[in-house]
Amino acid sequence: MQIEADVSKDGVLTAKLPDRYRGKHVRISVEDDESSRTQWAALSEILDEIETQEIQRRGHQDILKSLREFCESE
Numbered sequence: 001m002q003i004e005a006d007v008s009k010d011g012v013l014t015a016k017l018p019d020r021y022r023g024k025h026v027r028i029s030v031e032d033d034e035s036s037r038t039q040w041a042a043l044s045e046i047l048d049e050i051e052t053q054e055i056q057r058r059g060h061q062d063i064l065k066s067l068r069e070f071c072e073s074e
Contacts, residue, residue: 005015017026
């Protein structure tokens with residue numbers, strides 16, 4: 001679940017949570033926008049590299065046929 005919150009100038013976080021969390025301990029994780037961008041850039045680079053690989057493309061009918069053949073061989 002993602003929740004948006006406001007942080008005041010003195011660092012107080014204010015968030016509205018669903019009623020089921022009232023009176024309970026919750027954990028808040030804060031991600032720095034810069035680290036998120038870095039992670040996305042790295043992931044994008046990996047995906048770009050994968051797309052350049054010579055990977056045989058298969059349609060869903062071919063995949064289903066292979067699955068049926070595998071199940072029948074058991």
